[in-house]
Amino acid sequence: MHTCPINIRHEDQRQATSKLIGECIKPKFLNIKTKATAMDIKGELKYRYGIKMNYMKAWRSKEHAVNDLRGNASDSYSLIPSFLHMVEKTNPGSFVDLKTAEDNSLLFVFMALDASIKGWGACRPIVVVDGTFLKAAYGGTLLCACTQDAAGHIFPLAFCVADSENDQSWKWFFKKFKEAYGVREHQCLISDRNESLIKAAREIYPEIAHSYCGYHILSNLKTSFKQHAAKYNLPFFGAVKAYTEKQFEFHMAELDGLDKRIRPYLKKIGYEKWSRIHSQNKRYSTMTSNISESLNAANLAARELPITTLLECLRALVQQWTHTNRTKAHNTFTKLSPTGEDILLKNYTYSLNLEVKATTDYLFEVTRMKESWEVDLEKRTCTCNRFQIDEMPCGHAVAVMREMNMDPYTYCSDYYTKKNWLATYSGTVYPIGHQSEWEVPEEVKNIIVLPPHERVKSGRPKTLRRKAGWEKDQHNKCSKCGELGHNKRTCSRRRRRE
Helix, strand or coil, X not given: CCCCCHHHHCCCCCCCCHHHHHHHXXXXXXXXXXXXXXXXXXXXXXXXXXXXXXXXXXXXXXXXXXXXXXXXXXXHHHHHHHHHHHHXXXXXXXXXXXXXXXXXXXXXXXXXXXXXXXXXXXCCCEEEEEEEECCCCCCCEEXXXXXXXXXXXXXXXXXXXXXXXXXXXXXXXXXXXHHHHCCCCCCXXXXXXCHHXXXXXXXXCCCCEXXXXXXXXXXXXXXXXXXXXXXXXXXXXXXXXXCCHHHHHHHHHHHHHHCCCHHHHHHHHCHHHHCCCCCCCCCCCCCCCHHHHHHHHHCCCHHHCCHHHHHHHHHHHHHHHHHHHHHHHHXXXXXXXXXXXXXXXXXXXXXXXXXXXXXXXXXXXXXXXXXXXXXXXXXXXXXXXXXHHHCCCCHHHHHHHHHCCCCHHHHCCXXXXXXXXXXXXXXXXXXXXXXXXXXXXXXXXXXXXXXXXXXXXXXXXCCCCCXXXXXXXXXCECCCCCXXXXXXXXXXXXXXXX
């Protein structure tokens, strides 16, 4: 029973220190995606415990809880050598590296897990790279590389934390990536048009084709030629995804009709950099860097964490995705992945209305109405170009195989098969355990890594990307009254009619 006078109990509860409150609210922050402001904590403590506190006390309580669970932003840098040692110890074959400045401040840290290195050979030889800003106390940039498995799922390859997207950071990243993964035949690199990235790729990978993300080029088009920006999407991506010169020219003519300056602009960039039909190496269906953007979105909450906790979240993400996709592959009972089966089924359905005429044992003419295509089964080509570019029998090739009682699966690339899907996830990502259980040699513990010299910017940190001038906010549009700002369920006119 309380014996304190009322006037004392009305005052700020000194026993409810920020440290004690921080211990109470820890469970709230176990999930890194949880968002809770100091005002949220202040209101919750008032409602649940009747504790009245000021804003700064609530803020300090949150800092205590978060730092205890996720680590201190400054101290986290000193743990990087120990973390990398544990990754190599628990996941032998992983490739990790660290570079510091003369004053021991961090410059770059690189991580490619053994399971990713083993699985890379079973994926299409396409690497999508991108960089995104970090929102922790010392800022920085997260550089990542990824590809797609046989089912089209994102397969992370490597991560690197750097100070920013500059010449040195991208050059170091590509150098380490090449040491970890080497170079494959017909390998293709896809990215945005960051100048430092382009320069580094040209220097480290002079032997492979470097293509650009179609969406980023479209964004540049809309910024440079604003008058008809809303009408560029369909004709531009029609040109990007075209399989034949005829299709490409048709969509380019549509762009000419919108603005005559677009064709010279795209030609200066180089058709081979963004157009499927002109690409030096096969891009399959990867015409944008969207998979790297999706990977960044999956790491959105982790980008606010201290650096060692961030690296652990990235390792845990690869561990989770590897197990999930391996299970999906094991539970698949078709020759191809679900994505491959869907493509083949669509091509089979399309083939039902086609006529086939044999020219030789391997050469066939396929017709429909006034259209005609030539299929060569020996060379695995078709004049529609889908057969050779996608390495999957197109509808015309399937029509020939159906007519000749041939198995279309034998003409599908291994990159779409269940066999390769399982091979992609043949490796295992092992946990590294809690920090308190790490067994690290003294020479590793003695490696000094300090935070980078990042000047803290004034004002509240920005958490959202700045939109380009042509981008507009999306608003709900009511399907009943046609007005913006609400939908049919909340339409006031509908309620009045009822």
